[in-house]
Amino acid sequence: MASKTGNAFDFNLFKRLLKYTDPYKKTFYLVGVAAVLLSVASVLRPYLLKVTIDQAIVPQDYSELLYYILLMSGVLLAEVLFQFCFIYFANWLGQEVVRDLRVNLFEHMLQFKMKYFDKSAVGRLVTRAVSDIETIASIFSQGLFMIISDLLKMLVILGVMFYQSWQLTLLVLTVLPFIMYATRVFQKKMKIAFEEVRTQVANLNTFVQERITGMKIVQLFTREKEEYENFKNINDKHRKAWVKTVWYNSIFFPIAEMSTSITIGLIVWFGGLRAIESDAVSLGVIIMFIELSQMLFKPLRQIADKFNTLQMGMVAANRVFGVLDTRSTIKDEGTKEVKDLRGDIEFKDVRFSYVDDEEVLKGVSFKANAGETIAIVGATGAGKSTVINLLNRFYEINGGQIFIDGLDINSIKLKSLRSQIAVVLQNVFLFADTIMNNITLENPEVTEEDVINAAKRIGIHEFIETLPNGYYYNVKERGAMLSSGQRQLISFLRAFVSNPSILVLDEATSSVDSYSEQLIQDATDKITQGRTSIVIAHRLATIKKADKIMVMEAGEIVEMGTHQELLQKENGYYKNLYEVQFKAEEAV
Structure with missing residues (x-):
């Protein structure tokens, strides 16, 4: 040194x-x-x-x-x-x-x-x-x-x-x-x-x-x-x-x-x-x-x-x-290659902290069956985004286990694991490049025809065609030439084209206009079909349609059930959240 x-x-x-x-x-x-x-x-x-x-x-x-x-x-x-x-x-x-x-x-x-x-x-x-x-x-x-x-x-x-x-x-x-x-x-x-x-x-x-x-x-x-x-x-x-x-x-x-x-x-x-x-x-x-x-x-x-x-x-x-000389890499000691996963997800007593002695997840356990849509709600800092970060192995857990299709994710090759999971983030990052390259990420296996067909299927082809040069419109650094809603639509298409087994939406509609939200909602309905989906969202429509809603508070799961089941709980966390936030939104 x-x-x-x-x-x-x-x-x-x-x-x-x-x-x-x-x-x-x-x-x-x-x-x-x-x-x-x-x-x-x-x-x-x-x-x-x-x-x-x-x-x-x-x-x-x-x-x-x-x-x-x-x-x-x-x-x-x-x-x-x-x-x-x-x-x-x-x-x-x-x-x-x-x-x-x-x-x-x-x-x-x-x-x-x-x-x-x-x-x-x-x-x-x-x-x-x-x-x-x-x-x-x-x-x-x-x-x-x-x-x-x-x-x-x-x-x-x-x-x-x-x-x-x-x-x-x-x-x-x-x-x-x-x-x-x-x-x-x-x-x-x-x-x-x-x-x-x-x-x-x-x-x-x-x-x-x-x-x-x-x-x-x-x-x-x-x-x-x-x-x-x-x-x-x-x-x-x-x-x-x-x-x-x-x-x-x-x-x-x-x-x-x-x-x-x-x-x-x-x-x-x-x-x-x-x-x-x-x-x-x-x-x-x-x-x-x-x-x-x-x-x-x-x-x-x-x-x-x-x-x-x-x-x-x-x-x-x-x-x-x-x-x-910095050793700060995720251990990639997995030996299994996975393809076309069913999408069964299980967290078993998962504990995690970004900073030592300050646990963000405190023994989280839940199951998501293949094809289900799981919505996660909770206040800021409850641990919602941490769940998907750990699913992708962006961080190492402190304790417990995470399984996909019965396989411990540590036993799966890192590249293979992440290739099966697509994530749409709230803050979309686009490179200073064309829309086409931002969607395909220059993957030679994804053709222009694949992208156009996927855009038509989820209903955003017309939007892209209205832009100068269409799919070859340069969005500049961080996608500055597009609105936040347009960036979200591009991000949805990028996730869809990758044909994932598991889809993650991290508050993907929290900062878009009503028109873009409707497009995203339609796209969500189509790309979640037949896939296990984890949705972190504030918008009522997405949560109400979820097969299961997981309510988190201070790194723990405090409630779980369908929309109707959770509304039946007297003084329940979700019911209070719904009445304060979602009811007002529904009224609007």
């Missing part, structure tokens, strides 16, 4: 990330070879310059001068070629790795329990899946291989320098420890700073995502000024986090530049004295050392800069692997 904040580098995390390069070993090694050749070629240029000065320019040998110019041109072309291979394939490798990592992350997130999403901000998860993973790509394109190339270049430079003059080399190295110490301090400080940057980026993304999604609420309650001030505060924290990184950069790089200038001065002073006194050092050697010292310190400064990139990528990797 992650390194502690402030540690310069986490090698275990880095090794884990490198495993994603295993499918691309050839490219990985190609980039490494290009880095070596690039290091050698870049050091050859100052060496050839030294030879040119000492053997052609000083003795005024024009033929030698032309030869060395052509030789340096060839080295320069080779350096360009190696640099192209290095940059292109390093970036290519980075994009391949992040593609695989992003797919891996998204696949992992698809398996999470609903409980995980209940507690996790959408903006943070978007940051992990998009910007954090993109930052990881820079580890390969600008971090790892650049650092390796710079280190190789420094080693080759030091080798050449020692070979030419060990005295001048030692002079250069006197400044090196100071630069290395400053670099080390810089790396640690930047690690902490980048941790804060990524945290503030996630906070900013979360805030913006939530406010844009809930803009209607912001404007309805005239919260524009308050949200503007909140955004300014969060944005200011984001700015301060970035300014801290700028502060460290503004200190380190001037120190590095000053050290380079001091080194050049020492070379000119010491080398010039040696050249004047004893000819032990030639003019070419002095010029070569000036250029090599700059090349030595420049990679060192770049290493610090690239290490920043590496650190930022490692921080992002730490956060992404944090999501990948």
Whole structure:
């Protein structure tokens, strides 16, 4: 897992990330070879310059001068070629790795329990899946291989320098420890700073995502000024986090530049004295050392800069692997495949809590026979929606058992179980896509003809045809181009087309107009025929037609029976509910 904040580098995390390069070993090694050749070629240029000065320019040998110019041109072309291979394939490798990592992350997130999403901000998860993973790509394109190339270049430079003059080399190295110490301090400080940057980026993304999604609420309650001030505060924290990184950069790089200038001065002073006194050092050697010292310190400064990139990528990797290491999936240990279920449902002493020690269901037991319509009523928070969430295994029960056709739902493969249950929710979610794709969810087994025939059967074909482009009308994000009633109708058709064995309607008509309600009621009558249906509803018509009504209060079933049976109970919960709510509705 992650390194502690402030540690310069986490090698275990880095090794884990490198495993994603295993499918691309050839490219990985190609980039490494290009880095070596690039290091050698870049050091050859100052060496050839030294030879040119000492053997052609000083003795005024024009033929030698032309030869060395052509030789340096060839080295320069080779350096360009190696640099192209290095940059292109390093970036290519980075994009391949992040593609695989992003797919891996998204696949992992698809398996999470609903409980995980209940507690996790959408903006943070978007940051992990998009910007954090993109930052990881820079580890390969600008971090790892650049650092390796710079280190190789420094080693080759030091080798050449020692070979030419060990005295001048030692002079250069006197400044090196100071630069290395400053670099080390810089790396640690930047690690902490980048941790804060990524945290503030996630906070900013979360805030913006939530406010844009809930803009209607912001404007309805005239919260524009308050949200503007909140955004300014969060944005200011984001700015301060970035300014801290700028502060460290503004200190380190001037120190590095000053050290380079001091080194050049020492070379000119010491080398010039040696050249004047004893000819032990030639003019070419002095010029070569000036250029090599700059090349030595420049990679060192770049290493610090690239290490920043590496650190930022490692921080992002730490956060992404944090999501990948989260074990919040529904256990899918079932072995049975089910198809065309009868629809017998049984809850046996089912207990469940969203939060520890706060039970939502307190030993719920009931049976629904195949083909029956069961209505569930009760106050908000009574546990009605929890029943259908557990039937679909969106959450794990704390105790008891749930059976379908006599099979414990834990023994059924999760995908197989959910394929037999269709749910129509009160708050319909539609993707920014066509009506056709929102109905079929791009299932190749569902044809356009199937959708049209199903729409005609439940009486909403004409409604869809009135829309621009009909079934290929783009409803935009969350179905914003449709009314709530229209979205419900699309959701009904989506459920019907899936041909489920069990149908669940979760208050599906609570927020629609009377015309849409009539269409939905007609559709309900048709799609519930021959299917076990569980209906959570406030509307009288649906409940009165139910084969059985289950009344819930505070996580327990307090009454059960038909509409007429429950009305016969003196001071019964359902009777009181009917008289207060349903009678008024019936009168209207």
